[in-house]
Amino acid sequence: MRTGEPAVQPTAVILVVDTSVDDATTDTLLARQLVIVAGTLVLLLALAVLVLRLGLRPLATMADSADAIAEGHLTERLPTRGDRSETDQLAEAVNRAFDAQARAEAAVRSLAADTSHELRTPLSTISGWLDLHRQGGLTGPRLETALGHIENEVGRMRLLVEDLSLLARLDAGRPLEQAPLDVTALAASVVEDAHVIHPDRAITLTAVGGRARVTGDAARLQQVLRNLVGNAVQHTPVQTAVRVTVTTVPRRVQIDVADDGPGIAPQDLPRVFERFWRAEASRSRSYGGSGLGLAIVEAIVHAHHGQVSVESAVGVGTTVSVRLSPDPPRDSRSVDKGLRRGAR
Template identity: 40%
Template sequence: MRHPARWRSPRGWPLRTRIVAIIITLLTILGLAVGTTAYVFLHDRLYNEVDAKLDRTSDPFRGKSTLPGGFGPSREPDRSAPFGGQEPGSITVYFVDGAFDAGGKVNTVQDANGNPDTEYEALSDKDIAELKAVAVGDKTTVSLDGEGSFRATATVEPDGAIRVTALSLSTVNSTLLRVALVTGGAVLIAIGVAGWAGAFIVRRTLAPLDRVAATATRVSELKLDRGEVKLAQRVPESDTDPRTEVGQVGAALNQMLDHVGNALEARHASEMQVRQFVADASHELRTPLAAIRGYAELSRRSRAPISDEISHVLNRVESEAKRMTLLVEDLLLLARLDAGRPLAHDPVDLTMLVVDTVSDAHAAGPRHYWQLDLPEEPVIVYGDGARLHQVLANLLANARTHTPEGTAVTVAVTTMPNAAVIHVIDSGPGIPAELQPHIFERFARGDSSRSRAAGSTGLGLSIVHAVVTAHRGKVSVQSEPGRTVFSVLLPYDAPQPAVPPAEQQFAQPAQLAR
């Protein structure tokens, strides 16, 4: 995966990368500053030495009254050949009245007797023009074609001629180039070694911070929303030294985990009290509700005449008693699932289960359009047939209750390599997006946009979720206006002997729902 925005700005770099980058940047600036200073100092020193040598070469007879060869001040000097002591490779040219007179590049030769001697090598017109431009008394650097760089100066001869003397800078430039290369290489090597060493040191230094981050990551992966949670993860004591910045972070994280752990324990204790209360209350209410229904039914069957008003009241009492009985049964079922009661694990034919539940739903809602989409072969899963029947019945009742008459409801069964999937699809108005995350929570209610011809306890879909989860399956919903799909995935293999613990099933009551 590419992260162009992250690497475009240093603000997105990891801390160790930024520290190493800062170290390398500082060392680079320091190396450039030191190298440049050394180069400039050496450059000035070498050029000063060349200039001093140039002074000596341009005026070799300073303080003498005669010229070499016996020429005195009144005699004309011989400019056809280099005078004694001129350095081979240097250049001497003479200009008389602004025109080139004699001179050239000094070369070493042998005379007729085999002794070393010097002579001038002719220069090109372009090189002579470059040398002619040198001002008297100035020292300047000139570049001659095919000859390289020279340091040149011009002096006035006693006879009025202008002599330009130039010394080659090849040795100086070669020395400066070698120094620059050596310095640059040394700086690069130093930066590389410092970067590697800095990365190693920074990694070792920030290792406690990595351990703190790893502890926080492990805690973040725990499921803290329900059930009993043991926050056993803590930052090692060696990383909680308050004298260091990382130790302060580690100590603060441990303190926070202690507070969170205490809060989770208090929440779990309260949660278990609520579950126990629901289970006890549901169990205790079954007997009085059964008695109320029995007395109401007995009163209606009495031979003694009763008024129409009393008969209506008794009918309503019996109806509400039945409704409360259903609510209590749902609560008791959820309490039993929370307690981890064993489920049956018998072969269940999902195709026949779908046919039976759809037939019941058609009888309860004849004005809906019910459809089946079943495979040709039976689909067998292992589980509790009665509970799975209740799952499908709740989903169909949900579709019938919350969609208008004439809505098409399709129940399809598909197969996967390791599981079977039941889809309940309706063409109703859909579920609002903000309610979908809470749709399987207990007592979830909402004034939905779907029509509601009958009331709802808010427990039907929570029972679906609890039973499917007990079968190690999954239930999900996808909804938009005109299409709502509830999908129930059930593995083929037999479920565990008991459902998961209560803390994996219980969800806090919600204020909003379908």
């Protein structure tokens, strides 16, 4: 201000700040943050890919094993690590499914082999008699004998086919008839028929606990009783007594068919319900059976939601017990699949 000039009074103060330094700092910070975020995302993506690869490695191994099984290596199974993880539980479940399929296929092969074996004997007998007839070797009484043998063999094949057809229907879960019936009356009818067929055998019936009422298929349950009494008669000496006992208790009707015969060896007991199975001593083919009697018994009993068991001791005797519920099943149109153990 010059001397003598009037003083000037300021009306405003303007402050100016240089922001170029701050802008550069902010830009650098943002760039670094973007680089850090991008690097973190890349690292996380890489970790995710690695974790997925490690996690999916068991599935890839399982897929390779499944491909091997599909190519025909039926004994191959999915690997398991025993850590109870989700993939381990999946592998165990799939292995169980493969095992069940293998058992089913083995049962089918065994059934086909056993059926062909059972049919081979009567077919060979019929073929032999027919060849002899073509050669002129059957005349007079021999021709009647040959026709009798052929008729017997045809009857054996017809019975085998009917038994297999029944088992197939039970396996398929075909519905059985459901009607109230008296088990004691069915047993009395079977015992009466057995007396007519085997008049020299001591076959008795005992009823305990009042009327034995159940709901089921009368014809099939009567077939169960016939098979059990027939087995007891066929596989025991003539002097052996056969006892049929029908016991009624709350919520259960039990049928016991017991004999004092030679009994069944302990190693044979687990197999008595298998199809076509026979023990060497007590179930030989000389009796003419197909080896399906007890398999049919168990299939029919299971179809009625019941249980069947066998107790036997060598030299003491055998008892077959059938347990049925007096009440009808919840779904009277449904039946269980009777054989879950091959024949069982």
